[in-house]
Amino acid sequence: MPKKAGTDVLQQKSPAEFFADNKNIAGFDNPGKCLYTTVRELVENSLDAAESVGALPDIDIHIEEVSQKRLNSIRGVSNHARLDEELYNDFETEAVKKKRLAKEAKEQEKLEKAQAKKGEPTTAKAKDTEVTKGAGAGKSAKTFYTVRVKDNGMGMPHADIPNLLGRVLSGTKYGIKQTRGKFGLGAKMALIWSKMSTGLPIEVWSARRGQSFISHYRLDIDIHKNEPHVHFAKMNPNPEGWRGAELSVTILGNWQYYRAKIIKYLRQIAVITPYARFSFRYTAEEDKNSIAVNFHRRTEKMPQPPKDTKHHPASVDLELVKRLAASSKASTLHKFLASEFSNIPKDLAGRLIDEMRAGVEADMAPQELDGKQIMRLHQLLHEAKFKDPDGAHLSPAGEYNLRLGITKELNPDLVATHKGDVHVLEGHAFIVEAAVSIGGKLLKPGINVYRFANRIPLLFEGGSDVITKTALKRINWNLYKINQSSDRVGVFVSIVSTKIPYKGAGKEYIADDMDEMVQAVKSSLQQCCLQLKSKITRQLAAKEQQQRRKNLTKFIPNAASAIFKVLQTMTEQGTGGAKHKLLDEDHGVLTGIKQRRTTEQTLVTKLTEHVERIDTDMALEYQMQQGVAEGVRAQFFLVPLSAIHEYGPELKACVCNIKLLQPA
Ligand SMILES: Nc1ncnc2c1ncn2[C@@H]1O[C@H](COP(=O)(O)OP(=O)(O)OP(=O)(O)O)[C@@H](O)[C@H]1O
Numbered sequence: 001m002p003k004k005a006g007t008d009v010l011q012q013k014s015p016a017e018f019f020a021d022n023k024n025i026a027g028f029d030n031p032g033k034c035l036y037t038t039v040r041e042l043v044e045n046s047l048d049a050a051e052s053v054g055a056l057p058d059i060d061i062h063i064e065e066v067s068q069k070r071l072n073s074i075r076g077v078s079n080h081a082r083l084d085e086e087l088y089n090d091f092e093t094e095a096v097k098k099k100r101l102a103k104e105a106k107e108q109e110k111l112e113k114a115q116a117k118k119g120e121p122t123t124a125k126a127k128d129t130e131v132t133k134g135a136g137a138g139k140s141a142k143t144f145y146t147v148r149v150k151d152n153g154m155g156m157p158h159a160d161i162p163n164l165l166g167r168v169l170s171g172t173k174y175g176i177k178q179t180r181g182k183f184g185l186g187a188k189m190a191l192i193w194s195k196m197s198t199g200l201p202i203e204v205w206s207a208r209r210g211q212s213f214i215s216h217y218r219l220d221i222d223i224h225k226n227e228p229h230v231h232f233a234k235m236n237p238n239p240e241g242w243r244g245a246e247l248s249v250t251i252l253g254n255w256q257y258y259r260a261k262i263i264k265y266l267r268q269i270a271v272i273t274p275y276a277r278f279s280f281r282y283t284a285e286e287d288k289n290s291i292a293v294n295f296h297r298r299t300e301k302m303p304q305p306p307k308d309t310k311h312h313p314a315s316v317d318l319e320l321v322k323r324l325a326a327s328s329k330a331s332t333l334h335k336f337l338a339s340e341f342s343n344i345p346k347d348l349a350g351r352l353i354d355e356m357r358a359g360v361e362a363d364m365a366p367q368e369l370d371g372k373q374i375m376r377l378h379q380l381l382h383e384a385k386f387k388d389p390d391g392a393h394l395s396p397a398g399e400y401n402l403r404l405g406i407t408k409e410l411n412p413d414l415v416a417t418h419k420g421d422v423h424v425l426e427g428h429a430f431i432v433e434a435a436v437s438i439g440g441k442l443l444k445p446g447i448n449v450y451r452f453a454n455r456i457p458l459l460f461e462g463g464s465d466v467i468t469k470t471a472l473k474r475i476n477w478n479l480y481k482i483n484q485s486s487d488r489v490g491v492f493v494s495i496v497s498t499k500i501p502y503k504g505a506g507k508e509y510i511a512d513d514m515d516e517m518v519q520a521v522k523s524s525l526q527q528c529c530l531q532l533k534s535k536i537t538r539q540l541a542a543k544e545q546q547q548r549r550k551n552l553t554k555f556i557p558n559a560a561s562a563i564f565k566v567l568q569t570m571t572e573q574g575t576g577g578a579k580h581k582l583l584d585e586d587h588g589v590l591t592g593i594k595q596r597r598t599t600e601q602t603l604v605t606k607l608t609e610h611v612e613r614i615d616t617d618m619a620l621e622y623q624m625q626q627g628v629a630e631g632v633r634a635q636f637f638l639v640p641l642s643a644i645h646e647y648g649p650e651l652k653a654c655v656c657n658i659k660l661l662q663p664a
Contacts, residue, residue, distance in 0.1 A: 014226035027506030035253030041186030042149035049153025057276035166228025178306035197252035268457035270295035271405035306395035315427025391422030413439030416531035430497035434524035437490035452494035461509035480529035560603035
C-alpha cells in the first residue's frame, strides 16, 4: 500500500476505481448523460435477456424524479431549514433580488399582453413570492431520479447476481456471439454512479424459468476492491410464476436536458425492435410534468436469435492462442485446431501441423506447445488461407422488421430497404442492412441519419461515425433524384457483428477508418437509392402529368371567352371577307352561335372534356408502356389480428391487386 499519494509513488487501481475515475469512457459524462446511459444500459440488458430465451420483449421503463429533500428522507439525512443564507450558491443580495424581480415582472407583463392579444386567459403569477428555502431548494438544487427497468427475460441465477451486478468486467456476454452488451460494464457503471452521486444501493428482483422463488437483492459495490457488497438477499415466493428481471437504481441526473435524447432513443429502439413492447413513464414531483409513452409491438416475428460461434483464425491474437491451447479439452493438437476454431476442417488442420514443423506433432496435447511453437502457430493462423466466416450465426433485424419499424414510427411516403452480403473484418463477419425513406412529418428537410449497431441505436458522436460520414459525403443523392437539402430523407443503417468496432466502451460510434466497413455501408445505401430512383421517377412523371392538366384547365375559361368573342364577331360581321373558305362544320359552329345553341359555357365544357380525354389517353399509354406487371406497386404491411392467418390467393379489384405474402 502506498504511504502517501504523489507522482512518484506506485499506486494500483481496481477496474471499478478506474471506471469511477473515467466515467466518460463508458458514456457517463455529466448528470444528464448519466441518466440517458443508465436507461440505455438497462434497456439493452433487458432486450438481450428476453431474446436469449426467445421471448417477445416486454419492457417497462420508469424514471421517477426524486427531489433532494425526498432523497434525504430516503437516506435518513435530516432536511434543515437554512440558517446562514449567505453560505449558499443561490444567495442573492437585496439589489440582485430587486433586479431579478423587476425583470420577471417585465417578462410576465409581456406574456400577459401577448396572451390578451391572442384572446387567451392570462396566467396569473404571484409576484414577489418568497420561498422558504430548505436543504436542496434554490437554483443550485440537484435533481435525482430512480430508474427502474423490468423485463420478461431469462433472469439471473440467484447466486450469480452479486458478481454480475457488483463486479466491474463480469458478465455472460464475452463469447463470440452477437449481443448488445459486450464489456460486462454497463449495469455496474450505473451502480458506481449511484454510489458516487446518491450513495444508494441497487435493488434487483430476478426469477428464472423453473425457479419457484424471486431473488431479491439490495447491493452495492466496493469500488476500491471491485467487489460486490450485499446489503440483503432474499428468496421470495413466486406464486404467479413471473420470469424476468427488474433493476432499480437512484442516481443524480438531468431530465430537463436529456429528456429529448431519452425519448429519441426509445423511438429508435422501437424502430429496430418492432417485435418488442416498451412502456415508458416519467413521474415528476409535480404531476403536470409527468409523461407516459407506449411503443406498441407491431409484429410477433422475431429475427432468428444469434448463435455462438468459434474464433476465426484471422481474429486471434497471440495471447488468445496461448490461452485457448492451455485451456483446451481436446486431447491432440489436430483435434484442438479442428474444434476450437471456425473454418479449419480436419484436412486443413493436418496440413497446418505439417507446415509448422519445429517438432510439432499432430497427436501432441495442445498444452505441450512451447512458447516458440505457439508463436509459429499464431503466425501461421494469420498467413494461411481460410474461408471467411459465413455469417449464419448473426442475427440482422431483417428488411421486414426494419421497414415495419420505420413505417410505424415515422410514416414516410417512400421506403426502400436492402440487406447487404456478409463481409469480414479482422476475422469477424458483419452484415449491413440499410433503409432510405423519403417524406414523413417527423423528419427535418435534409439527410436524417439513424445508426444502429447490433440493434442498438447510436445517438452520440454522429459526426465521426462511418454511417453518417458515408451518408453525407460518399453518396451522390442527386444521381437518384433525391434533393439532399430539401427532401426529408431518412437514412437507416444497421450493422450486426460478433465484434462491432466501436470507438470506446460507451458504444457510441463506429470509426470511419475501415475500408471494408465503408464499402459495405456505401453499397447498401446505394442499393436502396436505386430502388427509390425508379419510384421517384414514376412519381415525378405522375406529378408532371397532373401539373400539365392543372395548367391547361386553368386557361380554359379565358380561352373559351376569347374564342367565343371571335366567333361572335365572325357571326355578327359575316365571313364574306375571309381569306380562307369556311368548311361546312365551321358554318355549323357559327350557326350554333347565331341561334344561341352554342354559348361560352358550351366551349368551356368541350375544352374541359378534351383536356380530360388527353389525360386519360396519356395515362393509358403510360400503363401500356410499363405493362401491367410493371404498374405502380407499393408495399404495405398489414398486421394480422391473430397469430394464425393465411396467406391466401390474390385479391383482385378494378383499381389494384392485393396479394398477401409470407414475409421472407
Ligand atoms: N435484465 C437482465 N436480465 C438478465 N441478466 C442480466 C440483466 N441485466 C444484466 N444481466 C446480466 O448481468 C451481466 C452484466 O451486465 P452489464 O450491463 O454490466 O454488462 P454487459 O451487458 O454484459 O456488457 P456491456 O457493458 O457491454 O453492457 C450481463 O452480462 C448479464 O448476464
